[in-house]
Amino acid sequence: MVASASLYEKIGGGPAVREVVDAxxxxxxxxxxxxxxxxxxxxxxxxxxxxxxxxSVLGGPEGYRGRELGEAHKNLGISDEHYAKVGDKLVTALRDHNAGEDVVQHVTTVLNQVRPSIVEKTG
Ligand code: HEM
Structure with missing residues (x-):
């Protein structure tokens, strides 16, 4: 049986992800x-x-070399509300680039997982 394509391949690989991130x-x-x-x-x-x-979240070969997310967002004072806005914009950019619902679902799950490392203010 052929392995199913990764979400990374389904969205169109690195070039598609770059377009999403630009938007x-x-x-x-x-x-x-x-x-x-x-x-x-x-x-x-x-x-x-x-x-x-x-x-890399979508299963691509690239290895993340930035700072750990908690470290990168430390002292920015990001609120839950602003986090939600940013998350919605990422999902919108994915949908606008015809990412399938499986990609959107996976990214939404990861956004929920990393929220505690990024948000410093509730409300
Ligand atoms: C939603 C999930 C988020 C993800 C996955 C994410 C991801 C990242 C990544 C990968 C970096 C680069 C780290 C580095 O260069 O070492 C970064 C930096 C940054 N993020 Fe986020 N981010 C998120 C949410 C947010 C939110 C909600 C805000 C503000 C409202 C924000 C503001 C920033 C800023 C200002 C930096 C630059 C910090 C610096 O270079 O000193 N991020 N983020």
Whole structure:
């Protein structure tokens, strides 16, 4: 029996993930609640790290080399509300790029798993 394609292959591999991440950060930076977090941040580097992270979450060959997520978001004071907004934007970007529901489901599960490492403020 042939092994089923990974979610990474189903979405279209690295190039598709890059398009999703580009659209995602355009949306995030266009949100006045979220934009201030990214003032002075090297967005090219952040995008690179996010692309690799998302690729590996989907089963791609890339290995994440950025900081551990808790460390990267430490002292940013991210609230539950802002986390939810960012998560929704990622899911929207995936859907806009015709990611299947299996990809969306998996990413949503991972977003719930990493939430405690990133959120520092409730409410
Ligand atoms: C939703 C899940 C999230 C994931 C998977 C994620 C992923 C990442 C990754 C991979 C990095 C790069 C780490 C590095 O360069 O070593 C990063 C950095 C960053 N993230 Fe997130 N992030 C998430 C949510 C958020 C939210 C909700 C905010 C703000 C509202 C945010 C703001 C930032 C900022 C400002 C940085 C740069 C920090 C720095 O370089 O000092 N992230 N994130």
């Amino acid at each position: 995602f950060y355009t949306d995030v930076l266009g949100d006045t609640d979220l934009k201030p977090y990214f003032d002075g941040i090297d967005m090219a580097r952040l995008k690179r790290h996010m692309v690799v992270l998302l690729c």
